[in-house]
Amino acid sequence: MPAEQSFIQITAYTQRHKIEGELLLLKGERLSDKLNLTERQFEPILNAKVYSLDNGKLEHSTPTLALNKSQLVLMIQNSPEE
Incomplete structure (x- = not known):
């Protein structure tokens, strides 16, 4: 039986x-749990x-991106209204 899962909106x-995009969390999993794996x-x-942080322009838009956690400076969960 597959575990329950949900997507959260994040900014990294x-x-x-x-x-900006969506990150998959399993039921009961927090963003910090995911990052600490x-x-x-x-x-x-x-x-x-x-x-780009230099000029704010959109450089890429893609259905799936593999984010290397070692390159992260900050990741936040966005509020639903954002």
Whole structure:
């Protein structure tokens, strides 16, 4: 039986980019749990939009992006209204 899952809206920052998209969480899992998993270096971000921090312009839009957690500076869960 598959575990229950949900998608949350996130904004992630690297040194050069802002990334907006959706991150899959299993039932009972928190964003911090997902980020602290050491056996997974990459997290899939769905419906990702990648913006330059230099000029704010949209650089890429893709259905799936593999985000290297070692490049993360900050990741936040967006409020539903955002």
